[in-house]
Amino acid sequence: MSELLARNADSIIWLARYMERIENLARILGVAETFARDRSGANWLPVVQINADGERFFARHRIADAQTVPHFYILDPENPTSIISSVRAARENARSLRPLISIEMWRQINRMSSWMTGLSANAVSPGNLSALCTEIKEACQLHVGITEGTFYRDQAHYFYHLGKNLERADQTTRLLDIKYHTLLPRPEDVGSPLDISHWNALLKAAAGYQASRRVLAGSITPKSVAAFLLFSDSFPRSVILCVRQMDWLLTQLRSRYNLRGGGEALELLDELRAVLSDRNIDDVINAGLHEFIDWIQKQLMLIFAELREAFCPSR
Amino acid sequence: MKQSQGSSTALGLLSQYDRGPFFCELTSPRPDGTADLAAILTRLNSLDQDSLRRRTALADKEMFDLGITFTVYSDKDAIDRILPFDVLPRVITAGEWTRLEAGIIQRVTTINLFLDDLYHDQRILADKVIPADLVLGNANYHEFMRGLKVPCGTYSHVCGIDLIRDQAGEFRVLEDNARTPSGVSYVVENRNLMLQSFPDLMDGAKVRPVDNYGLMLRQALVDIAPQGVDDPTVVLLSPGIYNSAFFEHVFLAREMGVPLVEGRDLVVENDRVYMLTTAGRAPVHCIYRRIDDAFLDPEVFRPDSMLGVPGLMGAYKKGNVAVANAPGTGVADDKAVYAYMPRMVKYYLGEEAILPNVETFICREAEALQYTMDNLDKLVVKPVGESGGYGMIIGPKATRTELDEFRAKLKADPDNYISQPMIGLSVCPTLTDGGVEPRHVDLRPFAVTGAKTAVLSGGLSRVALKKGSIVVNSSQGGGSKDTWVLE
Numbered sequence: 001m002s003e004l005l006a007r008n009a010d011s012i013i014w015l016a017r018y019m020e021r022i023e024n025l026a027r028i029l030g031v032a033e034t035f036a037r038d039r040s041g042a043n044w045l046p047v048v049q050i051n052a053d054g055e056r057f058f059a060r061h062r063i064a065d066a067q068t069v070p071h072f073y074i075l076d077p078e079n080p081t082s083i084i085s086s087v088r089a090a091r092e093n094a095r096s097l098r099p100l101i102s103i104e105m106w107r108q109i110n111r112m113s114s115w116m117t118g119l120s121a122n123a124v125s126p127g128n129l130s131a132l133c134t135e136i137k138e139a140c141q142l143h144v145g146i147t148e149g150t151f152y153r154d155q156a157h158y159f160y161h162l163g164k165n166l167e168r169a170d171q172t173t174r175l176l177d178i179k180y181h182t183l184l185p186r187p188e189d190v191g192s193p194l195d196i197s198h199w200n201a202l203l204k205a206a207a208g209y210q211a212s213r214r215v216l217a218g219s220i221t222p223k224s225v226a227a228f229l230l231f232s233d234s235f236p237r238s239v240i241l242c243v244r245q246m247d248w249l250l251t252q253l254r255s256r257y258n259l260r261g262g263g264e265a266l267e268l269l270d271e272l273r274a275v276l277s278d279r280n281i282d283d284v285i286n287a288g289l290h291e292f293i294d295w296i297q298k299q300l301m302l303i304f305a306e307l308r309e310a311f312c313p314s315r
Numbered sequence: 316m317k318q319s320q321g322s323s324t325a326l327g328l329l330s331q332y333d334r335g336p337f338f339c340e341l342t343s344p345r346p347d348g349t350a351d352l353a354a355i356l357t358r359l360n361s362l363d364q365d366s367l368r369r370r371t372a373l374a375d376k377e378m379f380d381l382g383i384t385f386t387v388y389s390d391k392d393a394i395d396r397i398l399p400f401d402v403l404p405r406v407i408t409a410g411e412w413t414r415l416e417a418g419i420i421q422r423v424t425t426i427n428l429f430l431d432d433l434y435h436d437q438r439i440l441a442d443k444v445i446p447a448d449l450v451l452g453n454a455n456y457h458e459f460m461r462g463l464k465v466p467c468g469t470y471s472h473v474c475g476i477d478l479i480r481d482q483a484g485e486f487r488v489l490e491d492n493a494r495t496p497s498g499v500s501y502v503v504e505n506r507n508l509m510l511q512s513f514p515d516l517m518d519g520a521k522v523r524p525v526d527n528y529g530l531m532l533r534q535a536l537v538d539i540a541p542q543g544v545d546d547p548t549v550v551l552l553s554p555g556i557y558n559s560a561f562f563e564h565v566f567l568a569r570e571m572g573v574p575l576v577e578g579r580d581l582v583v584e585n586d587r588v589y590m591l592t593t594a595g596r597a598p599v600h601c602i603y604r605r606i607d608d609a610f611l612d613p614e615v616f617r618p619d620s621m622l623g624v625p626g627l628m629g630a631y632k633k634g635n636v637a638v639a640n641a642p643g644t645g646v647a648d649d650k651a652v653y654a655y656m657p658r659m660v661k662y663y664l665g666e667e668a669i670l671p672n673v674e675t676f677i678c679r680e681a682e683a684l685q686y687t688m689d690n691l692d693k694l695v696v697k698p699v700g701e702s703g704g705y706g707m708i709i710g711p712k713a714t715r716t717e718l719d720e721f722r723a724k725l726k727a728d729p730d731n732y733i734s735q736p737m738i739g740l741s742v743c744p745t746l747t748d749g750g751v752e753p754r755h756v757d758l759r760p761f762a763v764t765g766a767k768t769a770v771l772s773g774g775l776s777r778v779a780l781k782k783g784s785i786v787v788n789s790s791q792g793g794g795s796k797d798t799w800v801l802e
Binding site: 003004005006007009092095096098099103106107110111114155159257258259260261311312313314315 | 379380381382555556561565568569574575576577579580581582590591592593594595597
């Protein structure tokens with residue numbers, strides 16, 4: 001069978017998005033102790049801000065601290081952006097895809113879901129949080145590895161990677177958007193140990209610490225970090241790399257499988273790619289980083305909507 | 316065989332085993348005298364109970380991880396359960412199987428001939444072999460099927476025949492499942508599990524394989540493809556991931572190598588069926604549906620059905636799409652119709668039924684009702700329309716109050732019931748908390764019919780894990796065993 005059901009294409013995109021989202025969130029929570037600290041001390045608020053969850057969070061909790069935020073984002077089944085909610089959604093999608101994905105992919109997601117469902121509140125206490133986040137992250141990476149090694153390379157595979165890169169680009173822009181503003185130092189703090197550790201935490205949250213050390217060497221500045229996350233040719237989570245991947249994947253899909261749809265999405269992707277290739281970081285910061293990121297996110301949303309309209313129509 | 320059993324089991328796994336008054340699928344001498352299970356018994360007897368227990372636990376975990384589960388819904392939760400797997404196999408000898416296979420083919424052939432007759436000439440009603448109102452008044456009889464020619468004359472493409480074995484070792488048909496019988500995935504997965512976790516049990520045993528089921532089913536569906544379609548697109552139509560048997564749907568789609576679709580993936584235009592794909596609409600020719608008749612097409616059956624496909628029956632009537640099992644097969648596996656099955660075999664084939672029924676009293680008949688009322692404490696009484704073991708009473712095990720309550724129900728609506736003597740179901744050695752003990756089993760072999768009928772060389776052996784229980788249904792504490800049909 002070579003056809004791919006429209007509903008399955010939708011599910012596979014979502015499966016990839018959820019798994020990518022879980023990994024990113026686990027990474028952010030794993031470095032949150034450093035990451036979330038602002039100049040006045042420990043503050044878990046930025047984690048809530050990155051996910052734009054302020055309203056829902058404060059409807060459930062009075063303060064954002066080391067108890068409430070990890071619970072809200074990892075174990076709270078009532079919170080649709082929690083890891084457990086994403087895991088369940090990923091499993092639900094994987095379940096509907098069982099005839100399509102490898103048995104090993106399904107088995108691992110199923111196991112991850114039952115493992116996480118069985119966690120107690122104690123698992124997210126300050127002493128256990130970091131280890132838990134590492135385990136969650138590794139479960140996601142196991143998924144990635146099993147997928148690489150077992151998932152048959154047909155249409156579904158391309159849709160999977162479209163979803164994954166879309167989510168990745170989105171996550172990187174969110175991270176940068178919030179942190180760039182909260183982290184912009186006052187003149188007297190520039191180069192201080194606290195300042196440096198903030199940027200390091202941001203890079204760790206984006207899984208870019210090691211790579212950025214090699215590339216940026218000593219010059220860890222707001223500008224160099226922003227440039228790295230947006231424009232690096234080689235960092236797997238940079239926005240431009242994700243967009244290039246999507247462009248390639250969609251082109252392949254259309255030519256290899258004779259899919260007529262997706263023209264509008266391709267045009268949007270080309271435009272986004274062109275802008276990311278042409279701009280340098282000084283242009284971006286002068287014109288406003290937030291505005292630029294906002295525009296990227298809107299483009300990504302449009303691309304997603306076009307993809308679904310073109311390939312995942314429902315009755 | 317008795318002697319060899321005596322010597323080989325003196326100290327081993329089966330040394331404490333006592334089958335009681337029942338026929339035992341492993342240790343009783345075969346009535347046909349041909350079988351010799353000594354080698355298998357010796358092997359089983361040499362196994363270490365603790366090791367079996369450990370490996371059973373691992374096998375259970377693996378089934379859970381792999382999602383070889385059925386879903387039980389409570390008010391607020393959906394719980395995935397495994398069908399507990401008992402490691403000790405149920406063995407059917409080559410001689411027994413030859414007869415079973417012939418009996419099943421005879422029965423399925425009769426069911427298809429009956430349905431064809433019922434939906435065309437209704438000779439059997441005119442000849443008064445079966446009361447007309449029993450079938451024509453049946454909720455599962457669909458007038459719209461009347462006069463419709465179905466490919467190969469096959470209505471019940473997948474048929475599960477539930478068999479039990481009485482104290483004399485005689486196989487008897489307990490129930491026919493002609494609509495959308497489930498359970499075949501466990502037949503194959505149990506074997507996979509056996510080969511993976513207990514290879515030492517199977518070592519040297521010449522057991523017929525069961526992993527060809529997907530190909531059998533696919534072939535049957537290709538057989539019934541609309542005329543002129545050379546390379547038909549086959550799909551499996553499922554109610555979706557929330558259906559308790561979803562795993563089986565996944566399994567069958569995978570084994571056949573066909574898309575698993577839901578109603579919302581299909582559209583009908585100009586009486587042709589299409590599925591919605593990333594490349595647009597793609598034609599569909601054969602549908603193995605795992606949705607009940609009532610939900611198939613809201614334009615014909617239940618108008619509130621969200622699971623079905625509007626217009627599907629229109630395309631079906633035009634012959635543009637094949638549907639298996641055909642709508643309206645439920646009239647043939649009704650528990651009241653069941654009672655007439657031996658007479659139907661004779662009527663259509665001129666043969667005696669190879670596999671006897673369990674003696675059945677049809678409570679719609681006055682004499683049978685009186686007998687049932689008088690002997691309620693000795694009989695098993697079942698509602699004709701229920702499945703899953705619900706709504707029945709097992710007289711010998713019921714309390715006085717339960718019997719009185721049931722008698723009132725029976726009196727109020729006798730047409731809804733049949734009664735049968737309580738059969739001492741055969742047992743099989745089963746690993747329990749208290750060691751290896753006898754537990755009652757049944758057998759559901761699967762017959763697949765396209766142009767002709769083939770029976771999978773195996774079957775689902777369900778086992779009532781509760782001591783003394785004869786209710787084998789998964790929803791009520793049943794488990795399953797690997798079923799070995801010997802070469």
